[in-house]
Amino acid sequence: MSKIKKLGNTPNAMVIISLTIALFLIGLCGLLTLNARKLAELVKQNVEVQVYLDNDLTTSKLDSIFKLIAKKDFVLKKDNSPQINFISKEVAAKQFIEESGEDYRKLLGNNNPLFNLYSVKIKEEFFNEVKLKEIKADLEKLSGVHEVAYVENFVDEVNKNISKIYLILSVFVVLLLVIIVILVNNTIKLSLYSQRFLIRSMQLVGATNQFIRKPFVVKGALQGLISGLVACTLLIILQQLAVQKIEGLGVLQETSKLIILTLGILIIGTLIGILSTFQSVERYLKLSLDELY
Known part of the structure; x- marks a missing residue:
């Protein structure tokens, strides 16, 4: 942590807020998919x-x-x-x-x-x-x-509708992931812009690229993890409110799969934080002095 502090402050709040919103939307799609899958399973079991x-x-x-x-x-x-x-x-x-x-x-x-x-x-x-x-x-x-x-044709109609739901949610999640990567990359690039001369100074005194990169990547991982935790908390709160307000929704809830979903969100958030920060720092490490200006 001391190394990160020495590197100066970057706009953590902006990165965390952007990533939290995106991860929450992905988690919401995942939750809808789990509920749709469970509902389809119940329908099939009752045919x-x-x-x-x-x-x-x-x-x-x-x-x-x-x-x-x-x-x-x-x-x-x-x-x-x-x-x-x-x-x-x-x-x-x-x-x-x-x-x-x-x-x-x-x-x-x-x-x-x-x-x-x-x-x-x-x-x-x-x-x-x-x-x-x-x-x-x-x-x-x-x-x-x-x-x-x-009931003839009912089975095929159910299967078709389930396939459409999965397709729509999958496309939406892929689009969200693309938007997240672009948004977070740009946000982190802007947050590191003020650190570009500090990165150059560390290079001039003989610091290796790995040494320079490490504290930034650790900070990116922490930002992703915090965003994931906040997104998971909001998702669980929303899920509990929905179960209380909508009668019969509790039947569709599966605790084990909800835990897997939250772990997935945490992993995705952390990976995005690491990879985006790594890419942004790498860009500044390769810039010449003239390009830094």
Whole structure:
């Protein structure tokens, strides 16, 4: 630190503020990406294939169909338990009346036109239209299965929208990184401009380039680290406020990935501080005396 102080003061605040704003925006994009990924994962885990069963099947036949479905590779399992839910036609009728507000019994009397069914959750890797069609064809071959249904085109639409979100955020992050490098480079160059004659004086007394460069680079690393810490703090505060204000947002939060994101921001900030300072100092080290003026 003593070496840095001897080199004089540079406008630290301007560098730190510029870098903090840029890192905060990158962190915000990262947080949005993590939330979008988690939301997509939850949507995929809750995609269900409805296996409608023939009427008047015996209990043993229902159990047999359940076991056959449970053995399929595409069935989602939690704690080694297949995520298959049996819904009787009586329960299905009750749900239909509650959701639609229409009572079919006024027209059909007590005749229930619905079927017993198994609601089957599918693994994420089978979350595309082609594989779902294959699953439908496979299940419809089972004896006692009347029909298999799922929400068609929904899967492809979700996948397309997720891909668009990732693409937009990726482009935005790349643009931000370019802007950061240019902005921080210019800011650090200006901050070192007043030190150019001091750098020349140190060269004249025999100081090596490495000796001259070191305190500036250390200072750049500290500026990047401080900017990263401030940006991470602001990001965590914003995230906590959002979780408190927006109902259900807490489900999308993953502490482990948030920690990785903050570490990434700290590393990016430190690297930008080091590389930008190194480049700027190197420029002044190579200038001739006439060029310094």
